[in-house]
Amino acid sequence: MSSVRLGSSAMLKAVQRLGLGVLIITVLSLVYFILMTQSVAKLVQPRWHNSSSLIHRNASLPQLSQAMHLVTTVVPNNTTSAKKNYTDVSINSKTVTHNVSRHLQKTTPVDVVELARHFNGTWQQNDKAIAVLREELHNCCSTQEDFILTQKNIRIGMNIHYGIQKGKTFKVTSALSRMLPKTSPFSGRRFSRCSVVGNGAILSHSGCGQEIDKADYVFRCNLPPIGGKYAEDTGIRTNFTTANPISQISWIYKGLRSQQGRDKFMTDIKKYPGLLWVSAFQVKAATGISQQALRFVTQRRIRNPALVFGNPQHFINTMNYWKAHGLSNRLSTGMYMSSMALSVCDQVHLFGFWPFDKDPEDQPLAYHYYDKGKADKVHDMPQEFLKLLEWHQEGVVNVHVHKCQAGR
Template sequence: MCEGRRWQTRSREQTVEQTVIDGEINKGKESRVILRSCCNATGEMILTNQNTKSGQKIHYETNQKLFKTVDKKLHSMLPKALPWSKGLLGHCAVVGSGGILQNSSCGAEIDNADYIIRFNLGPVTNSKDVGNKTHLMTINPSQIRGYPNLTKDPQPLANRVAVYGNASLLLPAFSYQFSTGLSLDVYHSLQPLRPNQKVVFFNPNFMLNLDRKWKGQGLKEPRLSTGLMLASVAMELCEEVHIYGFWPFSLDLNHNPLPHHYYDNVGPNKGVHSMPDEFLLLLKLHTQGVLQLHLGRC
């Protein structure tokens, strides 16, 4: 009889545990459906031959009165399809640049993911902490300006991106007008030197819809960070989402000082993003089981 009671107790505990797990899975699925219905990274995150037609007008994200007409040359630069068109991506790692990654020993765990997203040409030299595998890497237009002779001498940029293997390079070519020429220069400069490394462009409509979605839930910053954008993409496209290096504070959880980035201590431009507010949003999603924030040593 006592054995029976113990068995029943364990059974109830297992039921509660399974209910919690199922709740987290359902919350993740719910977020995936919401993001797909509002923003559709599945079919719209980057410009492709499938979602962009020759002769179409691409309106700029930050000024809808301005547009770029897709000519045959631009259309030929777009990929035929999205890299995830065959289904969910599985276990994804979204790797920010926060100083919290220093001495984290998270590199092996990050590299074990099925799909790895990184930002703004973040270095992967310290592979013990940040790993070195990359599938998608963003480039900020301001970084391209660091290569003023790009069209005449593309080798320095080619050498820099070579460390990411054949990762796709993602640029916001149609956020601002000045971004377009810089982004197209990256494409034309790298294509002869690194033909297997795709240069792809954010779809400004996707960025607008994502902006409306999060601002509708209380964010008041002028622009979403690229980090929150790609974390949102991962929430829609991945079965599991693991977030590393997202920590906008100068002290870690044990009150030890941290640099702003794991590779330098250069702070952000003021008045553009609201990183603490974005972090609180991600923390809320973490507590709901939608994603997993990693804030300590691995």
């Protein structure tokens, strides 16, 4: 009898254990089902059902990329090439310390109408965020002193390291040193309001000329056509203009080798008073023609514009800073000028920055405001534009993508 009782007791315990196991499995299955249901619901939810919750003041670059239908890969930010471990100027900086992949699929759709809506309303300047960013840029790059190559920041016999062609150097000669300014024209200077003008076709029929020209200082890129039929949309003033030594001085003006090329160069540059900035030491191919241009304006005693050389070390430092903040490709001239302006201007307004082939009304758009042009494949314009959107929403810069009041 005792053996029967022992057998019955063991069987009862086994059944109880089995029941407990079934119960646990059932509960786990139910939890798994609920979680999977929620995940599927999120996947099938329309992406633009509530876009305002995806793009907001503190949105990170990955969030903005997702909201704009941009395909990106987020990886931890392990960049150590910058001089310091910088803190992002975002209101919620922890959300933006990611790198966005440099490759955006060509077929990736961008809802330009939705994107443009995030530039609506009154822009509010954030002095605190601007001050933080300006301090970081000063610490990494010392723009006011080192943006331009001077007798003060180089010495005869030293090697200049090229900004793009790594490993290549140029030994400073006494002839070059004599033609450089003694100190930077930006040393100790500060401007109240600045306009940085890109060449995007978003400027066409914008009516932004007056808005651009009201600035205390105007930056322009790559000797763009100004005045005349473009005046209403792009303004007529400039204080700082960049020139590409290869695609412009070498090709358009035939390297200043012929009298015709020299005469045309001298006539054209007079349209750009102030400073004419040339990137002489980004690649070796640009150095010879840049020095030729500097000798030409020096011999002709052309003082307005004053031709100056960019400092490649400043470019390298600025590149390293932005690599640490998610911009992985080589900076475009417009983005580089925007960084420079943030260092010397209290308020920065950007015009002509819109890297898409559709305008805010979803209509076809050319590349430049003055010609069809071809899309830039060296720089990652959409990636840079996300940074500009972030800046705009934080009150760091005012990006103008809609028609200005005069053009409405």
